Amino acid sequence: MKLVIVSIIVAAAVTPMSASANAAKAPLLDGIVSIDGNYALDNKGVLWAWNEDTFEAVRVLSDVKKISERNAAVKKDGSVWTWGRKTESVAAPGGGFVYFNSFDQPAPVEGLSNAVDISGQYVLKADGTVWSLGGLCEYQLPSDACAAGASVEEKRKPGRIGKLTDIVAIEGGGYFPIALAKDGTMWIWGRDKYNEPFLPSKVLDNTETNPTIFKKAASISTGMAISASWDVYLMNRYAIYGLSIPNFNLAKLAPKAAAVAGAMDDLGDFSAFSYVLMKDGSVSYWIWPNVDKKLYPLKGLSQIKAVSALSEGGGTALHKDGTVSSWARMSNYYGDDKFKYNRKIIPKKVVKGIGIRLNGNYQLVEKQPAMVNGSVLIPVRGLFESLGGTVSYANDIVTVKFGAQTIRMEVWKQEATVNGTEVELAEPVQIIRGSTMAPLRFVAESMGASVVWDAKNREVQLGL
Numbered sequence: 001m002k003l004v005i006v007s008i009i010v011a012a013a014v015t016p017m018s019a020s021a022n023a024a025k026a027p028l029l030d031g032i033v034s035i036d037g038n039y040a041l042d043n044k045g046v047l048w049a050w051n052e053d054t055f056e057a058v059r060v061l062s063d064v065k066k067i068s069e070r071n072a073a074v075k076k077d078g079s080v081w082t083w084g085r086k087t088e089s090v091a092a093p094g095g096g097f098v099y100f101n102s103f104d105q106p107a108p109v110e111g112l113s114n115a116v117d118i119s120g121q122y123v124l125k126a127d128g129t130v131w132s133l134g135g136l137c138e139y140q141l142p143s144d145a146c147a148a149g150a151s152v153e154e155k156r157k158p159g160r161i162g163k164l165t166d167i168v169a170i171e172g173g174g175y176f177p178i179a180l181a182k183d184g185t186m187w188i189w190g191r192d193k194y195n196e197p198f199l200p201s202k203v204l205d206n207t208e209t210n211p212t213i214f215k216k217a218a219s220i221s222t223g224m225a226i227s228a229s230w231d232v233y234l235m236n237r238y239a240i241y242g243l244s245i246p247n248f249n250l251a252k253l254a255p256k257a258a259a260v261a262g263a264m265d266d267l268g269d270f271s272a273f274s275y276v277l278m279k280d281g282s283v284s285y286w287i288w289p290n291v292d293k294k295l296y297p298l299k300g301l302s303q304i305k306a307v308s309a310l311s312e313g314g315g316t317a318l319h320k321d322g323t324v325s326s327w328a329r330m331s332n333y334y335g336d337d338k339f340k341y342n343r344k345i346i347p348k349k350v351v352k353g354i355g356i357r358l359n360g361n362y363q364l365v366e367k368q369p370a371m372v373n374g375s376v377l378i379p380v381r382g383l384f385e386s387l388g389g390t391v392s393y394a395n396d397i398v399t400v401k402f403g404a405q406t407i408r409m410e411v412w413k414q415e416a417t418v419n420g421t422e423v424e425l426a427e428p429v430q431i432i433r434g435s436t437m438a439p440l441r442f443v444a445e446s447m448g449a450s451v452v453w454d455a456k457n458r459e460v461q462l463g464l
Contacts (some may be wrong), residue, residue, distance in 0.1 A: 021089040026324050026351035026458065029057045035318045037069025038326065040145050040350070047073055048350075051368060052314065052328035053433050056353025059362050059459075062105050063117045069119045069173070070311065072133060080112040080123055082133060083364060090135060090155045098152050103366055109133055111158045114237040120172020122161065130170055130179055130200075138197035141188050162189065162200035174223030174264050184217050185227055192240055196269075203239055222309065223264030224274070226250070228255060236264070253286075253295050254278065263309035273313040273330075283307050283317060287344075300347045301325060313345065355459040367435045369460075375426040376460060377437035380409075398429065398436060409438055 029050075031042040040048045040057065047064045049058040061081055068076040071084040083106040112131060113184040117124040123131045132139070137146035140159040144150060161179075164187060169180040176188035179200065187200040203225075218228040225233045226436060230251035233239075250257050259277040276284045281303045284295040306318040314329035325347040354376060356363040367379040380398055381391045389402035396411040409416040414428040416438075429438045452461040 026056065026353065029350040029352055030322045031456050032318055032322050032324050034067065035036055035306055035316045035324060036067045037308055037314075038309050038316065039067045039069055039073075040316070040318070040324055041065075041067050043322075045076065048349055050326065050353065053328055053354065054265065054368050055348045055350045057350050057366070058353045058355045058364070059334075060364065061362065064178075065129055066115075066117050068120065068309070070120050072118050072121075074115045074123070078114045078116070078126070080109040080115050080118065080133065080254055082109055083107070083108050088135065088156075089177060090152050091137075093149050098112050101362075105364060106362065109158060118169060119170045119321050120177060122170050122172040123158070124167055124170045128166045128168070128182070130164045130167055131158050131162060132157050135160070139199060141199075142209075162187075164200050169220055171220045171222055171262075174235055174262070175237050176223075176239060177179075178220045178235055179226065180217060180220045180225075186217050186220070188239060191236065191239075198240070201240065203235070219260075221260050221262035221274075224260070224262040232260070234264075238398040243249060248293050250276065253293060254284065256280065259307070261307045261309040261315070263311050263313075263315075273309065273315070275307045275315055277304060281305065281320065298345055298347075300345075304306045315345075316350075317347065326350050352458050355457065357459055357461045360461075367433065370432050372427050372430075372439075375439040377427065377430070377432065377439050380429075380438050381436065393436070398438070411436060 009114045022430055024438050029048060031044065032040045032044050032048075034041045038050050038052065039060075040066055042048065042179055043423040045063050045065070046059055047061040047067055049060050060083065061073055061075070063076050065076045071086075072080065073083045074080055085103050087099075087101050088454060089099045092098050093360075112123055112133070114126045114221050116126050121133045121136065123133060125131060133155050137155055137159065139161050139279075140146055141162065143159065145157055145159060156322045164179055164181075166177045166182040167187075171178040177191045181187065187205045188196060188203055189200040191197050201299065217225045217233075224237050225235060227233075228426050232248055232250050234247045250260065254276050256279040258279045259338040261275045261277070263272070263274050263355055272287050273285050275298070276285065276286070277342040281306045282306055283301050285298055286293075286295055301317050301331040303320045304317045305320045308316045310329055311318075312329040314327060316324060316326040318324055325345045327345050356365070356369070365379060370377045380400065385391055388401055392399045398409045398411070398444045400407040400409075405418060406420075407416060409425075411429050411431065416423050416425055418430070425439050427439045429436065431437070452457040453459075454461055
């Protein structure tokens, strides 16, 4: 099976296209009905994902009803699926921690069912309870699975978060995860200023005149709550100690606001580059609303019906025609009196990239495939290592050991060897977007795999 996977990727050949022109000539991603970060769900229940280097989307999963920017989704049957690069640490029974770092293909999370929504590392079930995707014992009630002597495997299993009930919405991307209850109350959990974990706690106003102001919460977004009258409460690291008044009223800044997409930094102090969707389909953003309380128009966008924010200025917008525009995060800012970032937001249309299927199932790689002069190029390390092979680099020479095969390639050379026999490549091995990429047609030919290029869907299909 693994040998065949390699073949698929190698054998694809299509209309000549350079790597730089790939995105420009690819069809637009369309038919989209919802977005979250760099993910989109289309009207056929297919989940698409893209990176911020190419904005080329590939299919990840089918039969999906809810998506999360944190590599997770809920299928129509209520099952929960995760994929991609995963890094975590789990307390070991004898002390210390066990660390994990893997790149996984889409797979269901055992122990989770009847899910209706997902955000960050948290799942909302149909019965109104909230669960972790796995682990996070510090926010669960005491149990055998989270006991000090429990195995690492037990501690990595999903668990229920506190005693939360009657929850109707969750947000897991802020400094504190937020749960909105049916009665309008809000609950948060996480770590306090002493870095000590605490179970879900109700967020209260600390004034005597209105001690239950958060019962008026109408919606939540990353790092914030919004009342029916558009009062915005920032759920920063001080929220656990109570808030006396809303941070600001959005209706005064934007009388025609239709929705808010929040974003916060890792410290939970700020909400820079949170986006506001207007009723006319335009989008604006704020930088530091608790300082200048001003909105800035996001140029280059119109006819928008949904917007999603990422930290550090990144975001995605869904157009009314079902297409998508997205823009990358900004890592640096300069500290003038308006706290403006030193890069402009430039939305780019998301296009359909090159997908890979194995026996009809989507196959993911960490870096996007590229197409050069009719040949599909794939990151060597990510592909082979995900299939159980080994890859080594030395002096621009790449050596791949995969099953009984030993493949030797040199960067910028158009020749390679397979078990010592020289083979000419369609394109030289090269570095594209920071990754060593190779055309693997010769591997497919040597293994006799069944390979089909689906030009309509821009997919390389492998048949066993």
